[in-house]
Amino acid sequence: MTHFSAFSLLKNALTGHKNWTEQWPDAQPKAEYDVIIVGAGGHGLGAAYYLATQHGITNIAVIDKGWLGGGNTGRNTTIIRSNYLYDESARLFDHSVDLWQNLSQELNYNVMYSNRGVLMLAHNVHDVQSFKRHVHSNRLNGVDNRWLSTEECKEYCPPLNISKSSRYPVMGGALQERAGTARHDAVAWGYARGAAARGVDVIQNCAVQAIRRNDDGSVAGVDTDKGFIKAKKVAVSASGHNSMVMATAGVRLPLESMPLQALVSEPVKPVFPCVVMSNAVHAYCSQSDKGELVIGSGTDQYVSYGQRGGLPLIEHTVSAISEVFPIFNRMRMLRKWAGITDNTPDRSPIIGKTPVPNLYVNCGWGTGGFKATPGSAHVFAWTIAKDEPHPINAPFTLDRFRTGRLIDEAAAAAVAH
Amino acid sequence: MLLIHCPYCNETLPELEYAYAGEAHIARPANPSEVSDEEWAEFLFMRSNVKGIHYERWRHLHGCGRFFNAVRDTVSDKFLTTYEAGAPRPDLDTLVNTPAEGGK
Ligand SMILES: Cc1cc2nc3c(=O)[nH]c(=O)nc-3n(C[C@H](O)[C@H](O)[C@H](O)COP(=O)(O)OP(=O)(O)OC[C@H]3O[C@@H](n4cnc5c(N)ncnc54)[C@H](O)[C@@H]3O)c2cc1C
Numbered sequence: 001m002t003h004f005s006a007f008s009l010l011k012n013a014l015t016g017h018k019n020w021t022e023q024w025p026d027a028q029p030k031a032e033y034d035v036i037i038v039g040a041g042g043h044g045l046g047a048a049y050y051l052a053t054q055h056g057i058t059n060i061a062v063i064d065k066g067w068l069g070g071g072n073t074g075r076n077t078t079i080i081r082s083n084y085l086y087d088e089s090a091r092l093f094d095h096s097v098d099l100w101q102n103l104s105q106e107l108n109y110n111v112m113y114s115n116r117g118v119l120m121l122a123h124n125v126h127d128v129q130s131f132k133r134h135v136h137s138n139r140l141n142g143v144d145n146r147w148l149s150t151e152e153c154k155e156y157c158p159p160l161n162i163s164k165s166s167r168y169p170v171m172g173g174a175l176q177e178r179a180g181t182a183r184h185d186a187v188a189w190g191y192a193r194g195a196a197a198r199g200v201d202v203i204q205n206c207a208v209q210a211i212r213r214n215d216d217g218s219v220a221g222v223d224t225d226k227g228f229i230k231a232k233k234v235a236v237s238a239s240g241h242n243s244m245v246m247a248t249a250g251v252r253l254p255l256e257s258m259p260l261q262a263l264v265s266e267p268v269k270p271v272f273p274c275v276v277m278s279n280a281v282h283a284y285c286s287q288s289d290k291g292e293l294v295i296g297s298g299t300d301q302y303v304s305y306g307q308r309g310g311l312p313l314i315e316h317t318v319s320a321i322s323e324v325f326p327i328f329n330r331m332r333m334l335r336k337w338a339g340i341t342d343n344t345p346d347r348s349p350i351i352g353k354t355p356v357p358n359l360y361v362n363c364g365w366g367t368g369g370f371k372a373t374p375g376s377a378h379v380f381a382w383t384i385a386k387d388e389p390h391p392i393n394a395p396f397t398l399d400r401f402r403t404g405r406l407i408d409e410a411a412a413a414a415v416a417h
Numbered sequence: 418m419l420l421i422h423c424p425y426c427n428e429t430l431p432e433l434e435y436a437y438a439g440e441a442h443i444a445r446p447a448n449p450s451e452v453s454d455e456e457w458a459e460f461l462f463m464r465s466n467v468k469g470i471h472y473e474r475w476r477h478l479h480g481c482g483r484f485f486n487a488v489r490d491t492v493s494d495k496f497l498t499t500y501e502a503g504a505p506r507p508d509l510d511t512l513v514n515t516p517a518e519g520g521k
C-alpha cells in the first residue's frame with residue numbers, strides 16, 4: 001500500500017501516474033473468519049477498520065452483493081451534523097463529528113471533510129421555538145449550535161432570500177459551524193484501504209443469501225453466492241436490505257425500506273458557501289466542489305426496493321428549492337438517483353446485539369446515517385469485539401421497541417438528515 | 418407516478434390521491450391488557466418489510482377517504498390487485514399467474 005503524501009503525489013505525477021499500486025486486493029473468501037461483516041458500506045468497512053486497529057481482530061471478511069460503497073454510502077447528499085435533540089443522539093452523532101475532524105489524517109486518505117457549517121432555517125413561530133429548544137439542549141450537551149437572526153443568516157449564506165414578503169420568510173436559523181460535508185466515496189475507499197492493509201478481506205459481488213445457525217442457536221456462518229463461509233461472529237450492516245438478511249436468522253426488525261432520492265444541478269461557479277436545510281419547506285442543498293448543487297429529496301411513502309423513487313417527490317423538491325432560493329429557479333438539473341433507506345419508527349438507529357448469540361446488527365440509519373459513519377463504525381466494532389455495547393450505543397438497542405424506551409428523533413426533527 | 422385502483426370508487430387514479438398506511442393484515446390485539454410486551458412490540462413495530470410481494474394498506478385520502486388493501490411487488494412497484502378492507506388475503510398463486518388488467 002502506497003502511503004499518500006505530497007512527495008508520493010509529486011513522484012507519481014512525474015512518472016505519468018503509471019506506477020500507483022492497487023489500493024486493496026480483490027479478495028476471494030477463505031473458509032472461515034473470526035468476523036464476517038455483511039455490507040461494504042461506510043459503516044461495515046469502518047467497523048472492520050476499527051476492529052483491526054483498535055481490537056486486534058484482523059481475520060475479517062466484509063462481504064457485499066455489489067461493489068463497495070455502492071449502497072447509500074455512495075448515494076447520499078453527505079450532510080454531516082450532530083445537533084440532535086435527545087442526549088443519546090447528541091452523544092452518538094457528536095462522537096462521529098469528533099472523529100470526522102481527523103479522519104483524513106487517520107486514514108491517510110483525503111475524505112474531504114469540510115466544516116462549512118449547516119444552517120437550519122426557521123420559517124414560522126413553531127420553527128423558531130423548536131430550533132431554539134434544540135440550540136439550548138445541544139449546548140447543555142456540549143454540542144455546538146447557535147441561533148442566528150435573519151440578517152445573520154443572510155450574512156452567513158448570501159444567496160438566501162430574506163425578503164419579508166417571500167412565501168417562506170426566514171425568521172432566523174440554527175447554525176452548527178462544526179458541521180459540513182465530506183466526499184462520500186472516499187469514506188468507503190479510505191476505510192476499505194485501511195482495513196485491507198491490516199489483513200481484512202473485502203469481498204465484492206458476493207451476496208449473502210442467508211445466515212446459518214448452529215443447533216444451539218448461535219451463528220455458524222453465512223451462505224453466499226460463493227458458497228458457505230464459516231464465522232465465529234456475524235455483523236450485519238446492509239442498510240435497505242437489513243430486514244431481508246436478518247430474517248434469514250429468524251430476527252424480525254422494526255424497519256421499513258423506502259427509496260430516498262437526491263439530485264444534482266449543472267455545475268456553476270462557487271455561489272453557495274454552506275449547507276442550508278429548511279425542514280418546514282423540505283428543501284436542503286449544498287454545492288459540491290465540482291460546482292453542482294447537491295439537493296436532497298424525500299422518501300416515497302411506501303415500502304419499495306425499486307432503486308428509483310417516484311417523480312412527484314422530485315417535483316416537490318425542486319419547487320421547494322425554487323421557493324427558498326429564487327436565484328436557482330432557472331438552473332437545470334443534471335441527474336437524480338435513489339438509495340434504499342431502512343427506517344425505524346423513532347428514526348433512531350439500532351446498533352447492538354440481537355437475540356441470536358454472536359449475531360450483531362447496525363441498522364435503521366434511514367435517511368441520515370452518512371454523518372454517523374465513523375462514530376457508528378467505531379462503537380459497532382467495540383460491540384462486536386467485546387460482545388457488549390459501548391456506552392454510546394448502549395441506548396440504541398433492538399430491545400427498546402419492547403421496553404418502550406424509544407429515542408424519538410422522528411418527533412423532534414420532522415425530517416432527519 | 419403509481420396508478421392505484423380504489424376498490425370502492427372503482428377508479429384507477431394517480432398516487433397523489435392516496436396515502437400509504439403500512440403493512441396490511443396486522444390485527445390489533447383483542448385483549449390489550451393481556452398482551453405481553455413482546456406481543457405489543459410485534460404489533461406496533463415489527464414489520465415484514467418484504468422485498469417482493471407485499472400486502473399493504475392504502476387510503477383514498479383525496480377521494481372516498483376509505484382504507485383498502487393492496488398486493489404490490491416492492492421491486493417493480495407493480496400492483497397485483499387491490500381489495501376492500503376486511504376481505505381475506507387474495508390467493509397469491511392465482512394473482513401471480515393471471516395477467517393484471519391495465520392499471521389495476
Ligand atoms: C439520497 C440519499 C441522501 C442521503 N443524504 C444523507 C445526508 O445528507 N446525510 C446523512 O447523514 N445521511 C444521508 N443519507 C443516509 C446515508 O446514506 C445512510 O444512512 C448511510 O450511508 C448508510 O451507510 P451503510 O454503510 O449503513 O449502508 P450502505 O452504504 O447502503 O451499505 C450497505 C451495503 O450492504 C450491501 N448489501 C445489502 N444486502 C446484502 C446482502 N444480502 N449481501 C451482501 N451485501 C449486501 C449493499 O450492497 C450495500 O453496499 C442519505 C441517503 C440517501 C439514499
Ligand SMILES: [Zn+2]
Nearest residue numbers: 423426477481
Ligand atoms: Zn375511493
